[in-house]
Amino acid sequence: MQVTLLYVRLRAVELSNLDFNLLRTLDALLQETSVTRTAQRLNVTQPAVSAALGKLRRYFDDDLLRRCGNRYELTPLATELKVRTAIAMEGVRRVFETQSGFDPAADEREFTVLTSDYAMAVIGGALRGLTVGTAPKVSLRLEAHHAQIVEQMPDALRDVDGVIMPHGFLSNVPFVDLHADNWVCLVATSNERVGDQLTMKDLAELPWAFNYRTPAAFNPAARQLQVMGIEPHVQIVVASFLALPFVIAGTDRIALVQARVAESLVGNGDVRVLPCPFDAVPITEALWWHPIYDRDPGHAWLRNYLAAACRGLPALT
Template identity: 50%
Template structure:
């Protein structure tokens, strides 16, 4: 089936019908009369050879195919909207625009705040919208990227999409100030023995996967969806947590924890901005990527500090 043989207006009708599950409301949503919407539904049924909407009692319910098409159609509409909103030129100083970026709270705190300051100074009518990326980001990355302007994520989690490098970071461990089981330095034995608090799924981060290669299987006691709550989950407990150095520096003093060097050569973190290829030649998106790269380069000039140990302080 070729696109040239399709009426792409039917995509809008399909989305409205599947989401509203009512011919009249679907027509009102997209500005069609009830007869025109019914005709569109008939064409869609012939195309898919499926009822899509089947009447059960006094209402419509989606067929199995209709349910499968529900999310795909929404994604297709979002992608078409982005394709046809692309522009050949973009004047950052005067144009109004909104960019949606998926990111963890770490990426927003460390990089997003700097990006927002730069955007405000150079493009006062441009808005940034940061949203938390889902835990299943690796499972259908193409669909996810097709609905937003970009994804802030380190290398080692996804691949196969264009990306621009932003900044590097190192890793540190959080230990409660009251945890007298740990001295001035962590040991590999400490990592194996003590309970952990982790961010979402333990092995999403390459640094955490590295531990498995070293023979350490973290004993996860608590899992959270925010890097910034890790210190509070560590304070006054036996737990330890692996956290990015730049974030640890920003969170210094918010909870009664110590920040210690890893007892192994932890692989560094290389943050990047990933995007769907549909954005590659869009002028507004090119400006966003260039601005993000510049902010990332400036951030990289401030290397996260080396943590002082008791021996170094003597």
């Protein structure tokens, strides 16, 4: 225990004396795997980069870049640091982007929001108002989340402006509701085992295509079906809602999809939309963010803008 505390204290002293400008060099070195290219990227001399690499090697007690023939490759530690350094650089960028006020008509800022492809499709239709006239220097980056990120929430929220997900996955973090949606079923047009409507027997007997299937990332309606006592025979799992038509067409598989995108999916394959044979609980999509952004004026503008834009979506039928 004493050895561990001593090690932590020594590392804290080293960190306090560390030049944080090295972070920028480290990020570039891990991206470029070349002193020459790093110097060109940072617009500095090669000796300056070599000196920085020496300091980094001493600090981490690792070569970081190891010669392999006529090139360099990352050591295992450097491979791990590559991801962490990119996250740290993004965090630094966000610190210096923070302003005491925010004017979307004049200020420049990029927002990053994690979301599913389903939410991208729905939100994309609501964002027609994000124009040069309203926010000429504002850009919105919608990036796909995945099961691993969902499992790491809410820590992952520190590195982005938010995540769009339905209620039931996150708690104890701020949110604003965006829109509601219902569930329908997707089946192949050629599926002769299904008539004009699905039955609960069909749901129990037919093979399924699921989107997401982990303890932290799952389809809420499919989970509800299991609670009702029906264990779907899952034949294929895809980490996408919009890919479902391609794994259903020409098969006996069925799937649950959100009503707001169902009709657009019909054009992506030989599939049809049918009502859900059970009373699937509707979902409410929300924007969730880390509390550190609560008082950020730019972030406040973003969440208010997204909420207002989604209020313009067509009403559910």
